[in-house]
Structures are given as C-alpha cells and as structure tokens.
Amino acid sequence: MSGIKIGIGFSVGRTGLPGPQTIADFAERAEDLGIDSIWLSDRISSRQPHLDIACIMAGWAARTQKIKMGPSVLTLPARDPVHVARTYATLDYLTGSCGRVIMAVGLGNDPKECLACGIPPDERGPRMEEGVHVMRRLWTETRVSHHGRFYNFDDVTIEPRPARGALDVWIGGRTDVALKRTARYGDGWLPSFITPDEFKSGMRKLESYAASHQRSVDPREAGVVLLTHVTNDAGRAAQLEQLVAASLPQAEGAGARLAIGSVDVCVARIQDYVAAGCTKFVLFPVAPPDELIAQIEVFGRKIIPHFEQPRTS
Numbered sequence: 001m002s003g004i005k006i007g008i009g010f011s012v013g014r015t016g017l018p019g020p021q022t023i024a025d026f027a028e029r030a031e032d033l034g035i036d037s038i039w040l041s042d043r044i045s046s047r048q049p050h051l052d053i054a055c056i057m058a059g060w061a062a063r064t065q066k067i068k069m070g071p072s073v074l075t076l077p078a079r080d081p082v083h084v085a086r087t088y089a090t091l092d093y094l095t096g097s098c099g100r101v102i103m104a105v106g107l108g109n110d111p112k113e114c115l116a117c118g119i120p121p122d123e124r125g126p127r128m129e130e131g132v133h134v135m136r137r138l139w140t141e142t143r144v145s146h147h148g149r150f151y152n153f154d155d156v157t158i159e160p161r162p163a164r165g166a167l168d169v170w171i172g173g174r175t176d177v178a179l180k181r182t183a184r185y186g187d188g189w190l191p192s193f194i195t196p197d198e199f200k201s202g203m204r205k206l207e208s209y210a211a212s213h214q215r216s217v218d219p220r221e222a223g224v225v226l227l228t229h230v231t232n233d234a235g236r237a238a239q240l241e242q243l244v245a246a247s248l249p250q251a252e253g254a255g256a257r258l259a260i261g262s263v264d265v266c267v268a269r270i271q272d273y274v275a276a277g278c279t280k281f282v283l284f285p286v287a288p289p290d291e292l293i294a295q296i297e298v299f300g301r302k303i304i305p306h307f308e309q310p311r312t313s
Helices: 020-032 053-063 081-094 111-115 121-140 176-185 196-212 234-245 263-275 289-306
Strands: 005-010 037-040 068-071 103-106 144-147 152-156 169-172 188-190 223-230 258-261 280-285
Touching: 005 020, 005 289, 020 037, 020 053, 020 289, 037 053, 037 280, 053 068, 053 081, 068 103, 081 121, 103 121, 111 121, 121 144, 121 169, 121 176, 169 176, 176 188, 176 196, 188 196, 188 223, 196 263, 223 234, 223 263, 223 289, 234 258, 258 263, 263 289, 280 289
Parallel strands: 005 037, 005 280, 037 068, 103 169, 169 188, 223 258, 223 280
Antiparallel strands: 144 152
C-alpha cells in the first residue's frame, strides 16, 4: 500500500530498563529493517526507570544515518520552550540536518509532572500553545524578542537553527480539546489508545475545527500510537492484553485499541485503522528489554511489508 508509514516506539519504563548496548542496537536494527521512525515516550517523574529522551536521540544520531526520531509526546508545558528549541535544533544538526527530527507535544499524561516543575495544571494548555509559538520563531528567526503571558525575553538567537526551517509540531491527545489545539496551531495529530472509529470521527472534527480557523491539517499528517506485541501464544497474548488494558484510561473495549497477538491479528488490527483513513502508525512494543530487538524484527519483516515499501534512501 502506498502512503502508509509505520514507525516504532521506544519506552524504557513500561517493561524494564535496557542497557546502553540494547538502546543503540534498537535504533541500528530498526534502520537496517527500513523502519520509518522511532518515537520515544517522555516522562519527567516516574516510579519506573526512565531516561531523558533527548540524550537517547543524541546517541542514536551518532549510530544511524536515515531513520527519523522524535518524542511521543514531549510534555512541553513543563519545560522552557527556549531550551527545548535549542535542544531539538541541536538534534537536527547532529542527525545531519536532513529532516530526521520530528516534534510532537502534549500536556503530559499526569498533571503531577508539571507540578514537579512548578507549573500549575490549569496553565498547561495555554503554556503549550505559547511555547509552540516561541519555538517556531526561534527555529526560523534571529534576534527574537517575545513578551507573552508566560515567557518573556529579548534578542535571542539560536544557531544553528533547523536547516529546513521550523520543525513540524504534532499535537498529542485524543480529546476534543486536543483536536481543537491541533486545529489552531498543530501541523499534525498523534493520539494514543483510540479505536479506528474514534480516529475517523476525530479526523472529521479536526477538518471542521481547522476550517473555522481558516486552516487545514493534511490528513496524511495524522497517526495513531498502538501498543503492540506479536506472539503466536494465545495465552500470552490474552495475558498481555489484560495487563495493558488495566493501565489504559479506557479499560472497557481495550482490545480494539491494541495490536497484540499473531502477525495476522496485528496486521488485521492495523488494517482497520487504514480503512478508517489512517496513514501513519507508531507501534510501541510491549516487551521486556531482552525481547525488544526480536519484536522489531517481526515488525520489520512480517508486518510493515504488508503496508509500506522499505525505505531505501
């Protein structure tokens, strides 16, 4: 199928902390398999082990040549957008200034993460919108001055800036509010844990909301995040699905929001989203560290070829 792009997710907190070699091998093997992109879960505070995703991407930049990478999604309201703009401009430079760095932002899945950084939860939405505006200016202009509700500075220049101009900024979230944010200032939409029908309905709303702002969001710039595990063991698949469902915001009907089971089951689940109009996917393997490489081998060899041509350049 043409036009379908499938990336993979990398989360070091859900199932254990991989060693440095596994982290490097994950990106290198994904690139060898022609996988489109890697997306990293962002956490500021967590009871589980978690690593800074910008540090991981810097390491991957030194070990890869083609694969794209970005956060899924960055908790922007908890961070100073000037620092974020500098960090991701640097990552663009380290990855060869060839469009390999993606940006996706959200409020964060837990308001406590912003509280830990001194940000009141009710400021998360407006801070994120202002922060995106700040980053875009810093990525494209010199001697930037900004005096807003939350951020104030004069005569700031970032060098080097992203070589291809401002990075595209995707907006995470599955709520109506997230869709309205995407319509106002997002370049794309990246929800997690939604069903094909919810994706289709969301895209209709997004088109309408964007039109009310005299904007349009390209349907090809919307994708879904799917927690995935490929196994022929039906018992293990059921166990994993139950385990994951218990942690989801919508436990009821969780199976329709996951891709866990045999290759055929996972392909069919992805196809349901394709039929709903989705053209981009992030498959997050639910697996302990010693199974991560094996999972992406299956993704690259047995699932992705059903939907897209391997990347060759």
